[in-house]
Amino acid sequence: MSSIGMGAQMQVDVITEIDELEKLHADWDRLYEVDPEAQLFVSWNWLVPYMRHYKGTWFVLAARPGTPDAPYVAILPLRMRTRMNKTGLFFNEINMAGNNAADYTGAICAPEHAEKALQAFGRHVAQMGWSRLNLENLRMSRERIFAFIGQFSRDIFALSEFSRVNSADNVDNCRCFAATLPESFDTYLDDVLGTNTRQRLRRFLRKVASGELRIARADASTYERDIETLLEMWRIKWGARKGDRLEAIMSTNRRVLRDSFKAGTLFLPTLWQGERPLGALAVFVDPVKKSLLFFMAGRDEEARSIPVGLILHGHCIKLAIENGFATYDFLRGDEPYKFAFGVTESRVNCAAIYTKNGSNVGDRLDPRSLDTVFLEVTKIHQAGQLARAENGYRQILASDPLHARALYGIGQLLAAKGDHREALEHLVTLVAIDPASFKVWHRLGCELQALSRHDGAINAFRQAQALAADFAPTRFALAKSLAALERVDEAIEILTGLIGERLQVRSVGNLRQKAEAMLQSLRQRGQPSYIMMNPQLNPAFRRVQAAF
Structure with missing residues (x-):
């Protein structure tokens, strides 16, 4: 761990080793609990297991005011990537630590210190060696974002915002949707859902209650099987569209789901008809923020007569309400089916800060x-x-x-x-x-x-x-x-x-x-004949030659 002074008001420590990171655990959990902008993908239980797979590339900026023994007031998890440009020169780019798996990224802060801490983080990052800083899926208030990006000199850096719209189906992945949950499931059905959705959901949940369909939740004995079932159904649906990226996506999702189950943050229900799995959801559980976050789904594409997604989402929402959860988050993407669940909209920000000359800061x-x-x-x-x-x-x-x-x-x-x-x-x-x-x-x-x-x-x-x-x-x-x-x-x-x-x-x-x-x-x-042909080899000849 190294420390960078940021004036008398804020010090930034750079944490790169697991043993130092472990010492941050209590502060991380404390800040996560008090930060109203914090969300599951920057929690210790979700993010740190993911970071561990990127040994040597992740680093955490941790800010504290005043003396080195003061408690931390903000944490910004990041990851370094090294690439080569078209001219054959290497350069570094910085990504948010949860990149490639987290729907949301960001920092966690004590609210009263957020602005100054993010300014300190910005000043520190601006002095590091890199040519591109990717701020993807950033779920932070505009005030915090501006405090951070305001530290990058316009003489050296440029900023570009970009959208995340899928060309294949026109889904905008900067739009995010979540349902605010009332105190009872009946209230949710009657006051939040539309008539048609409410009637269909009640009808099919009765089929589950009667045993015609059943929902099994992954446990320690079944989670490996259930994860593979989910991923295989997802692959059948999306594999062709993902192309060459498919195996990397599958590998990352498999790792994330396994780690999340072991950390106690994964809820994975599977809908069965007899011995045939019809579909499954991967839902992350955030008991601190009282939120369920829907991550991915897979379904049997031949089971057209059964609304698998509606049943499983309804089941999850019912359980969430019964356990006092406040939010069911559908995460990124404005797919039409989400609007049936009584959601409200928010947005994530996607931008890149890059050096104007294309080289690393300081050419190093x-x-x-x-x-x-x-x-x-x-x-x-x-x-x-x-x-x-x-x-x-x-x-x-x-x-x-x-x-x-x-x-x-x-x-x-x-x-x-x-x-x-x-x-x-x-x-x-x-x-x-x-x-x-x-x-x-x-x-x-x-x-x-x-x-x-x-x-x-x-x-x-x-x-x-x-x-x-x-x-x-x-x-x-x-x-x-x-x-x-x-x-x-x-x-x-x-x-x-x-x-x-x-x-x-x-x-x-x-x-x-x-x-x-x-x-x-x-x-x-x-041999004498050789020396005669090469007189420079004769010591006497060399002595005479040296005299002149």
């Missing part, structure tokens, strides 16, 4: 994303896309000049393209960071050797030998530098030892053959 990657970027750059390097890989390594090092794996990677890449001087610079930095790596010393020696700096190369190879005495490529490279300095006897000794051994290093290929060829060449140097 967020530190939390560097290892992810490195893995992608490594794949690009291995695929032979050297220019893009070099750009990636340089982006990493611009944010962290001491990133060891990036230093090694760019050193390797630059050496392969013949830029030995810059490769050497990176490896000199790296060997100071990781002096216990024989590979780093070996590669450092190779770069010194390529630049004909053989004394330095010999020292580097000796360091590598001290760490990995049996690494054959280092010994061969050492012999080369010794030979280049006319330390022929030492080179011959090393090569003779190599040839006489059973080399264990698979990657060296024809190293034995190279060693044999080099050994033969060195032995020829000792």
Whole structure:
């Protein structure tokens, strides 16, 4: 956890580790209870299990006034994502932590501190390294939204609001609908529903009461089966429309439903006719805000004569009223069937804040994303896309000049393209960071050797030998530098030892053959005919030459 001071009035802590997050649990629950704008998808029980699946990318901003021991007054859960643009450069974007699963997103605040806390959050986020901030499905008052977005300089950032209308059916997913529940189900039927809906619902609920139809609620022994039943019916209905995204959506929903059941926030009723499941609902339960939230449904598309959705929603609403719940929330989307349940409308906001130049703030990657970027750059390097890989390594090092794996990677890449001087610079930095790596010393020696700096190369190879005495490529490279300095006897000794051994290093290929060829060449140097043809090898000749 790190702390960022925001003047005397508000401090923002950045929480990135699970053990630190656990310490926030009590404050999170306390703020959730007192915040009138809080909703299930930012509650601890729903959101934290979802966040845990995004290890290394989620982070929580927590604000408190005054001293470090003051209680937190606001929490903003976020998630970092790393992407690559069309030019091959990496960039970061920030999403709300519940993105891809939560119908609503937002922050939780003590109401009296909300404005100042969101201003502090905005100032903090504006200084981070990212190029796009996605504020999707934001369920917050305009006052809170403006307090947050007002901290982003118009000189650097731009804001764009967008709609969420499905082109296939013209459903607007920024419109949200919920039914306010009266004290009794009869009152709901008589005063809220229309005549036709009321009559049909009563008639089919009587079929449930008589046993002609039955509704079973998922429990510990059936929830896995019931989740799969729901998802399979949903897939049959929507699979073709979701296309390539289907499996990812199914996987996310399966995980969310399982986690929610284990956390005690999922109610999953299934309507049966005999042994045939006709449909199921996934409904989230929020006992703090006294709300049920309808998440997804599946139904047998061949059971046309039975209003499966009406029966299951009616059943859930009846139970909600009997248990003192105040709201039945149909969440996002203005599908026509929702209007039959006596709903009122609200909206979520969808907007993006982005840098005008398209690059990360400060032209630096967020530190939390560097290892992810490195893995992608490594794949690009291995695929032979050297220019893009070099750009990636340089982006990493611009944010962290001491990133060891990036230093090694760019050193390797630059050496392969013949830029030995810059490769050497990176490896000199790296060997100071990781002096216990024989590979780093070996590669450092190779770069010194390529630049004909053989004394330095010999020292580097000796360091590598001290760490990995049996690494054959280092010994061969050492012999080369010794030979280049006319330390022929030492080179011959090393090569003779190599040839006489059973080399264990698979990657060296024809190293034995190279060693044999080099050994033969060195032995020829000792012959008088060879020295006569190459007088520079004669020590006396070199002394005379040096005198002039």
